[in-house]
Amino acid sequence: MSVIKAALVESFDQPPRFRSLPSPEAGPGQEVVDVLAVGVHPATRGIAAGKHYTSPKTLPAPAGADAVVRRPDGRLAYVMVMGAGTLAERIVIDPAAAIPVPDGADAAILAATMNPALSSWIALRTRVPFQAGQSVLVHGATGNAGSMAVKVARHLGAGRVVAAGRNRSRLDVLEAGGADAVVQLTPDEDATATALAEAAAEVDVVLDYVWGPPTELAMRAVLGARTRHTRLLDWVQIGGMGGDAVTLSGHALRSNAFRVLGSGFGSVATDVMRREFTDLVAAIAQGAMAVRPRPFPLADVEKAWAHEDAPGERTVILL
Numbered sequence: 520m521s522v523i524k525a526a527l528v529e530s531f532d533q534p535p536r537f538r539s540l541p542s543p544e545a546g547p548g549q550e551v552v553d554v555l556a557v558g559v560h561p562a563t564r565g566i567a568a569g570k571h572y573t574s575p576k577t578l579p580a581p582a583g584a585d586a587v588v589r590r591p592d593g594r595l596a597y598v599m600v601m602g603a604g605t606l607a608e609r610i611v612i613d614p615a616a617a618i619p620v621p622d623g624a625d626a627a628i629l630a631a632t633m634n635p636a637l638s639s640w641i642a643l644r645t646r647v648p649f650q651a652g653q654s655v656l657v658h659g660a661t662g663n664a665g666s667m668a669v670k671v672a673r674h675l676g677a678g679r680v681v682a683a684g685r686n687r688s689r690l691d692v693l694e695a696g697g698a699d700a701v702v703q704l705t706p707d708e709d710a711t712a713t714a715l716a717e718a719a720a721e722v723d724v725v726l727d728y729v730w731g732p733p734t735e736l737a738m739r740a741v742l743g744a745r746t747r748h749t750r751l752l753d754w755v756q757i758g759g760m761g762g763d764a765v766t767l768s769g770h771a772l773r774s775n776a777f778r779v780l781g782s783g784f785g786s787v788a789t790d791v792m793r794r795e796f797t798d799l800v801a802a803i804a805q806g807a808m809a810v811r812p813r814p815f816p817l818a819d820v821e822k823a824w825a826h827e828d829a830p831g832e833r834t835v836i837l838l
């Protein structure tokens with residue numbers, strides 16, 4: 520029996536372990552692909568910790584939520600399987616879910632960048648009626664997904680992009696790299712609210728990676744300062760770094776053309792997602808946006824899990 524190396528979640532309390540597995544075999548309509556690079560994203564960690572809505576129901580299970588793979592005909596592809604797992608030398612995929620990757624694309628950069636970048640790409644292209652020239656507030660812009668959101672909004676034609684986050688030096692990088700205004704989120708709630716109101720009162724879309732109490736404050740600040748109440752404001756929940764719940768004021772919903780919606784794996788049809796991923800892979804391959812990969816070999820999966828990414832980098836396991 521031929522075997523492959525893999526990283527298996529054996530317990531939701533422990534990092535995945537480097538193990539051997541029987542080599543997978545393709546069923547009808549499936550194909551076996553070689554895995555080249557797997558990003559270790561917040562969702563990847565959440566799935567492996569049993570905290571994500573796609574976490575496996577039974578263990579052991581392969582870790583990894585997405586991958587850059589080489590198909591049997593030699594072509595590269597990107598796959599996102601969430602809880603089904605990708606951290607193995609070879610995996611079985613549905614060929615219909617393989618997103619084509621242009622020849623010569625860097626697998627590690629793609630694995631590092633796709634997940635953070637797709638969050639804002641999918642939100643702006645499919646969840647809201649975003650048009651070139653509109654203005655966007657990225658709430659929680661200093662992480663990888665938030666930083667990519669600034670670039671993606673600009674790439675998709677935003678007229679004005681406001682970046683709000685805690686880390687001053689990352690905000691400076693974002694300002695130098697394309698944000699029109701930055702707002703520092705500090706423990707001083709009054710100062711934060713005033714700065715948000717000044718910079719973002721008239722935005723069309725908020726891409727929110729924070730949620731929780733900081734979002735309650737931001738909603739009050741933006742809506743309270745808005746002068747054109749019937750101008751549509753779409754507030755898109757994408758990440759939950761500040762908490763999973765907010766108290767939403769009925770007054771806020773009635774007194775403004777204000778919509779709250781989410782964007783994620785479960786909220787966009789598969790065929791739409793596939794189309795958008797194809798365009799995004801092409802944009803990343805052309806160098807429109809990149810997160811710096813921090814590579815680890817598969818054998819060091821436990822070290823990879825323990826590694827805390829520096830701002831602007833993403834752990835990537837290379838196979």
Ligand SMILES: NC(=O)c1ccc[n+]([C@@H]2O[C@H](COP(=O)([O-])OP(=O)(O)OC[C@H]3O[C@@H](n4cnc5c(N)ncnc54)[C@H](OP(=O)(O)O)[C@@H]3O)[C@@H](O)[C@H]2O)c1
Nearest residue numbers: 561638661662663664665685686757758759760761782783
């Ligand atoms: N729905 C989707 O399609 C989708 C796709 C990708 C990612 N996401 C989600 O987006 C979120 C961010 O992902 P990521 O890849 O950017 O992770 P990341 O690179 O680890 O960045 C997370 C950042 O969040 C910031 N943060 C944490 N707590 C905060 C708070 N209370 N207020 C403001 N900022 C806070 C931190 O920046 P500072 O320390 O600089 O403040 C941190 O760097 C995660 O929840 C992830 O699951 C969603």
